[in-house]
Amino acid sequence: MKTHAVITQWSAYSPYGAGREAFAAGLAARRTAVAPVEDGWDTGAERAALVPGFDLRNVLGRKGTRSMNRVSGLAVATVSLLQEEIAAGQDSGLVLGTTTGSAETNMVAMGGALRSGRPYLIDPAAAPYLVMNGPAGQCAIWHDFKGPNATIAAGRPSGLAALGYARRLLLTGRAAMVIAGAAEEYSRARSWMEIRAAEDGSASPPPGEGCAMFAITAGPSASRPAVADVLALDFRMCVDGDWWAAVDQSVRRALLTAERAPGDVWATCASGAPGQAGKAETAVLEQTAGGAVALPDLTGLVGEMDASASAFQLAAVLSEAASSAEAAGWVAVITSTDPPSGVLATCVLGFAAR
């Protein structure tokens, strides 16, 4: 088998709570975590899927967290959960998907200075979090990861883009182990931005938040058993509005790269994107692998996760595979689309025969 990337373990802070098991249990029950937003958020959305009880200073302690923003807290906490199991070394890389860092941090810091009447009086402690790579930098500091550290933005496929970036770090020998995934926070700024962006009438599901992180190494690996092989990752752009053709081409090429046939597909997971893009994903996957298990639309369960949407699709497929005897020896196909930017991606995961 050619050298490729393998996922050896993963963890998450999700709207189902802390850890892999909580996410798997929520998903297995097909329970929706979307609930009325509690008072105090001052957001425009009435319903959202928040990580329950996530107070980063309770989770991470008071040291080093005084000015830490929520998205960094989610990322650091998720990597902490993963590190308890894998203990990745100092030379490890870390790759995090994002939409735009934290608009909330920017607005609170800048708005505070402007309201004070002294526009230069921005909180200096906010500095590390005013840049989009703040969360990835914090993960490195907390866990002493001195390998390549990257923050990548590819819309809803950002989690798959992080996986793809990690894969190339491994294949070029720039790292032997990479922690990769994506994080998104719920906030007043994000909630209102989604409401205003949808002002043209496009409906969007309630927002969700969370972080899912995956330990990736070059495979086949003797020392660390794989939970899944990353057999193919395909990225494309839809530039003419024909989402069906774009998704169809992406899925075909991903299966070709994976050297698998549609008949080898055990499960599919579409991203639940709004509009034509989402419909195209469902239709192409149904047409390609109609007999396969179709995982539920995660946006209905954990909300619209934006940057971390495709990371949670990966988590869902891995959860489902772990609890199903039928996955072994088969593959799963994950698609993700980002209608506003035109970005789309397909991932083929393989599960070793038992």
Added chain:
Amino acid sequence: MSTHDTRVVVSGIGVITSIGTGIEEFTAGLRTGRSGVSPLTAFDTTGFDYANACEVRDFKPGAWIRRMRPAHLSRAGQFAVAAARMAVEDATLGEDYLAGRRGHISIGTTAGGTREIDTLTEAGLAAEAGPRAWDPTVVRSIPAVSLSAAIATELGLSDVEVATLATACSAGNYAIGSGLDAIRLGEADYALCGGAESVCRTTFTIFYRLGTIAPDCCRPFDSGRQGILTGEGAAVLLLERLESALDRGARIYAEVLGYGLNCDASHPVAPDQDSLARCMRLALDDAGVDPADVGLISAHGTGTKANDVTECRAINDVFAGRPPRTVSLKSMIGHAMGAASSISAAACALAITNGFIPPTINHRETDPDCAIDCVPNHSVPADLRVVQSNGWAFGGNNAVALFGRYEEHGE
């Protein structure tokens, strides 16, 4: 390593800076040591004791952006798309040529749509309606992905992998490295990669508050240096395999020899000497270059107390006390943040092609703690074979890239 058998070259450059747009103007600016400083106009600077910046004053997005509506893009997105169009035209490539091949687009940025987030912040404060006053067009321009995706949309490229690398002030080098690896692995035929940034209130204010904005101009490596000036612009390079460039008779500016990435994992905003040295060594190893062969370093050289001394010490560690001439473009174009190392890459390629070393301007007296020759104030002719470009960032995200002169009968 087998992937290194693939040689990758720069065959197109698009560049937008405060000292010139397009390679002719930019090269002339570098050669004559032009200063891009002017009073900041991006926002109302009332309340600040001083506010100079290196803004792009003459930018006409409509001259370059044809399919998309410039108003749908953030200012950084406009810079990215315009620079990409420029790079493709500079490489004398038709869109059909690119559309028939597998592509990679990666654009680095620090703040992405933060200028537009600032617009929302100010609009929300000004209006009773709060967030209900936010302009939906501005909101939609903010996600960082648009900096790279809009290039594909503008150029009509669908068989292309796009991503924005949001790794702050070294992001341009990350993007170039990302394109290099995609081509080396045979997963892309060409790459459009670089960085884009716009001057904005948040970036200016945080550097001002940290006491690192210079009142007048940026004086890297100078005893009297007082900090950075925020800058803006973009550079996008067209990378392709050497064979494809030769096949089509392309002008080759330089070869991308390699790059290195690492992370300080120590302080979120202060650089770490050993970590910077380690990153330079990673890049030299990846490029297969002996330090003695490096003829020029385009330094990160921000003009702050912390950066310049730490960077010069790290350079002296790696180059065993005999560093090559080390210049800072930030003296001319300010700190263009996520675009900085992409503009530096463009300058490195142009310096190699045109045989000169751009100066570090505004220089009066070199800080004894900066043990380098910064080529003060006037460019010098030089026969350059290998040039190194340093990029450091908040988050300890270090990235160093190496460029070489393309030699037909090279080693």
